[in-house]
Amino acid sequence: MEKTITDEQKRVHYNCSKCPAYCCAIYERVQVTKRDINRLAKHFGVTVEEATKRYTKVWGKERVLRRKKDRIFKEACMFLDPDTRGCTIYHGRPAVCREYPARTRCVYYDALQFERRQQDDPEALPLIQLTFRKVHKKTVGDQNGKERRKRVIGDKRKQVNGK
Numbered sequence: 102m103e104k105t106i107t108d109e110q111k112r113v114h115y116n117c118s119k120c121p122a123y124c125c126a127i128y129e130r131v132q133v134t135k136r137d138i139n140r141l142a143k144h145f146g147v148t149v150e151e152a153t154k155r156y157t158k159v160w161g162k163e164r165v166l167r168r169k170k171d172r173i174f175k176e177a178c179m180f181l182d183p184d185t186r187g188c189t190i191y192h193g194r195p196a197v198c199r200e201y202p203a204r205t206r207c208v209y210y211d212a213l214q215f216e217r218r219q220q221d222d223p224e225a226l227p228l229i230q231l232t233f234r235k236v237h238k239k240t241v242g243d244q245n246g247k248e249r250r251k252r253v254i255g256d257k258r259k260q261v262n263g264k
């Protein structure tokens with residue numbers, strides 16, 4: 102996702118053109134709204150029904166973009182160009198992609214630059230994986246018989262907000 106810097110915009114400290122597109126790959130779901138699907142339909146010149154079926158799927162109670170296999174990451178958004186690592190539907194991309202990362206820094210770009218400096222290798226490509234687990238608290242007894250609350254990491258994967 103390229104960012105055009107104008108006088109009205111804050112200076113950003115990341116460069117999507119020099120990134121393998123972590124944000125288009127490591128999130129399991131990129132949520133789409135009805136408006137996003139309408140935009141997709143217009144972009145491809147198909148009906149809303151066709152766009153819904155071809156480009157999206159249901160995830161839990163939400164509709165998300167479909168994914169495909171990726172040669173760098175295990176999977177990525179179906180619209181990510183595998184070679185250029187750019188978005189192939191830039192003007193038709195969903196709102197969440199337009200807003201991301203909504204900050205002047207991108208943590209993944211920072212990690213990429215950090216590792217390249219650490220490894221002294223400008224081509225190093227850290228494979229970042231993002232996994233969410235459900236965390237809840239339960240009451241357990243300690244050695245003195247007193248009860249205390251403990252954080253428990255559950256096995257169930259939490260469905261997370263995409264980008």
Ligand code: SF4
Nearest residue numbers: 117120124207209210
């Ligand atoms: S992970 Fe960050 S730097 Fe890389 S493409 Fe996404 S927003 Fe751009």
Ligand code: SF4
Nearest residue numbers: 125178180181188198
């Ligand atoms: S629609 Fe484009 S910007 Fe959004 S996740 Fe897919 S490839 Fe990335």
